[in-house]
Amino acid sequence: MSESILKLQNATMQFGGVVALNDVSFEIKKQEILGLIGPNGAGKTTVFNVITGVYQVTKGDITFEGKSLKGRKRYKITRGGVARTFQNIRLWGDMTALENVITATDTHKRSGLISGLFGLPISRREEKRDKARAQELLDFIGIGEYADRLAKNLPYGVQRRLEIARALGTEPKLLLLDEPAAGFNPAEKVELAKTIRKIRDAGYTVLLIEHDMSLVMGVSDRVVVIDFGQKIADDLPAKVQNDKRVIEAYLGVPEDAS
């Protein structure tokens, strides 16, 4: 088995009296697609938020490539190689698709202040290279033809894909996708599944939150299920689908069944 890239160790997240995550442990292995599922409000997005530093876990720890993420600032986590997309689209609407990717690539670099400020020849050359790379990424995600259109004017499906391209622009090792198929029709979902596999095959590791069962089960190498902030399953897709606790969590337990 290949080594793990991210580990949650007894991660607990408490908001006042509400426990959003309760003692959750799992790991993601390099170049794996891990699906994270659970009923509404189970704590899936909270997992993303504690990984990316939006919240700090109240107990337990999260390690990325063996180092704790505790107390690390958000931008440092991103620069360390964790990128994400959002459940609700948060693009930079008044930039073109290409600029969205370039800006993401740019901002995570430790640039020299002077060259960044004045665009000296060194950064001019870099600018060209960044542009070419951004275009490559758009092509890779399959939206290359939209490069020069403002993000806010793009069709919904393209915006969703652009979020992925932008996240890849930060050159991450781990990519977190928060419901990338929300609002997609079946054909688009099939396309997206292909893209996600392509991303993995290109060397990235993917953590996928998704409501759509067929997509998660079809694309994931392994699936973690959480319910009420607790992990209730962690296994291969086929096994998880038949797990009694998972079925109960999704369908509810008939009163006379137990």
Place this chain on the structure above:
Amino acid sequence: MLSNFQDQFASLTVGGLSLGFIYVLIALGYTMVYGVLRMINFANSEVFMYGTFATIIVIRDLFGFTQQSEPATGFRLVYILFLCLIASMLMSGILSIFLELVAYRRLRNRGSNKLAPLISAIGMSIVLAEFMRILTDSRYVGSPRVMEKKSLGTFFGAELRLDNVIIIVAGLILFVSLSQFVQRTRLGKAIRAVSMNEDAAKLMGVNLNFVVSGTFLVGGLMTGAAGFFYVLKYENTSFNIGFELGIAAFTAAILGGIGNIKGAFYGGIALGLLETYASFFLGTQWKAVTVFIVLVFVLYFRPNGVFGEAITQTRA
């Protein structure tokens, strides 16, 4: 008579444009900070006022000009004016960064409500103005004449006075440079990213504190340049000019659509022209009345300013 009127109108336009560029540059200070933080930096008016003093210090103390001195000419004049511009920009840029560090940053990082930084800004504005009042003994400070305001000739009947021409040309260059800076440089792109969607920017690896400092610096530099132009045009300053010019520039930013660089440009130019025409045709006492009637009228039809979008749209 008619051609006389036309000539006057054309000359007024030149004067109005140069006043307009002063407003544009100060308005950029307000609008850039607003774009990134959704906060009105009321102390920007004092940042401007300190910029005017930097120019006077260079003229009076560095080059030893007095009220009796002969104006400089030729290469020496260019050199002096350039140093004045740099001094004013640096003074205001550094003061602006300093303000953010001591008065706003902690409030922001500790998640204060929206009003606390606003009050802090008003407080800093008063502190800076009163400090200058003490330093200058509540007096107007005149600038020795460093440049003779000769006419360069006429253009469609407009008299081209040297100071006005310098302000218009240099103002345009500064504005274009700023637009390029925001469009092309790394920091510029990060500034745009934060102003369009702060959360996304943070999670894409933007160091927010760095971007905020950069925004205050750039806004301060522009505001400082306005300070230099002001002294060049009016040849005096005082501890309380920040208030009047600041309110006018802030109005210009609102008129054009605050948070929007293009808005600051058109708002500033429109206000400069409007003020100049109103003072001439109706009398100076009608200046403020005219300006604010027009402002209310414009906002009636374009509540977010001429080039402004609703904030909710800009953020989405």
